[in-house]
Each structure stands twice: as structure tokens, then as C-alpha cells.
Amino acid sequence: MKNKLLLIFSSVLFSGVAFAGSLNCKGTVEEIAMHGNDKFMVRLSSMNLPVFFCNPEERWTVSGVSYSTGPETCKMLYSMFLSALSADKEIDYVLFEGNAVPASCDTWVSWTSANIRYAKVKKN
Numbered sequence: 093m094k095n096k097l098l099l100i101f102s103s104v105l106f107s108g109v110a111f112a113g114s115l116n117c118k119g120t121v122e123e124i125a126m127h128g129n130d131k132f133m134v135r136l137s138s139m140n141l142p143v144f145f146c147n148p149e150e151r152w153t154v155s156g157v158s159y160s161t162g163p164e165t166c167k168m169l170y171s172m173f174l175s176a177l178s179a180d181k182e183i184d185y186v187l188f189e190g191n192a193v194p195a196s197c198d199t200w201v202s203w204t205s206a207n208i209r210y211a212k213v214k215k216n
Contacts, residue, residue, distance in 0.1 A: 112156025113193030114209075117186050121177040124170065131205075132170050136183055138197040143188065144205040145169065154205050156191030161207055169208060176213050184214040 119137030126132055130149045135142035146152040146166035153160040161169070176183055188206040 112189050112191050113195070114187065114189045115193045115195070115197065117188065117197040118182065118184055119197075120180060120182050121173050124173045124177060132166065134173050134186075136186065136197070139200055140198045141200040141202055141204070143200055144203070145188075145208050152207065154190035154192070154207050156193075157189050157207050157209075159207065159209070169211060172211060172213060181213055181216065183211065185210065185212040187211070 117136050117138050119139070121134065122137050122139075123135040123142050124133065125142060127144070130147050131144045132146050132148065133142040133144050146161045146169060148163050148166045148170065151160045151162055152166060173183070175181075186208060187210040189209050190206040192201070192204045193206050194200055194204075
């Protein structure tokens with residue numbers, strides 16, 4: 093019986109789906125850009141490198157998350173970042189998710205793609 097419980101516990105523990113990275117970054121918008129193949133990029137002051145976050149022409153998906161970002165939401169996110177850049181407002185919270193998301197905002201790898209689950213600009 094003891095071995096059976098151990099086997100069941102081990103199966104549950106090790107058979108789960110791998111969880112994607114999840115990271116909250118905040119700060120002023122230092123860069124927004126469009127890169128070839130219609131991909132938008134953003135870099136906040138707390139980030140070392142810009143990150144691809146969506147495509148305004150098609151649904152954006154990255155490995156490690158079960159949701160995607162549609163073209164209209166992409167355009168809204170880009171507008172939010174552009175407005176924050178123009179007004180020099182701090183982005184209070186951006187939740188990046190995906191398998192390539194690092195452990196901290198200042199350790200992004202070049203050409204990383206992530207989904208944005210949540211983003212918030214706060215009035216100062």
C-alpha cells in the first residue's frame with residue numbers, strides 16, 4: 093500500500109504540465125519598436141533589452157501559455173505604451189509570460205518573445 097501511494101504521488105508530481113515563466117516588470121517606456129514580420133517590441137526602464145510582445149496583423153502566441161493576443165488587443169497595447177512614452181508616465185505593471193521569460197527584468201535574452209497577460213498605467 094505504501095509503495096502504491098508513493099507511485100501515485102510521484103505520478104501526480106512529475107506528470108504535470110511545465111509552467112511557463114511569469115514576470116512583472118515596471119518603469120518608464122524606454123523603447124517601442126516594430127521589427128520585421130510585423131512584430132512590436134517594448135523595453136521598460138527596468139529591462140535590459142526589448143521584448144517582442146505581439147503582432148498587429150495576426151494572433152500572437154508563444155510557447156508555455158494557453159492564451160493568445162489578438163490583433164486589436166495588440167494595437168491597444170502598442171497605443172498604451174506609446175501614450176506612456178509620450179507623457180513620460182510609468183507603466184505600473186506588465187505581466188510577461190512564456191517559456192522564454194527570465195527570472196528578472198534585467199536578464200532578458202536578445203530577440204525574446206513573450207505574451208502580456210496584464211498591463212497597467214497609473215496616473216501619478
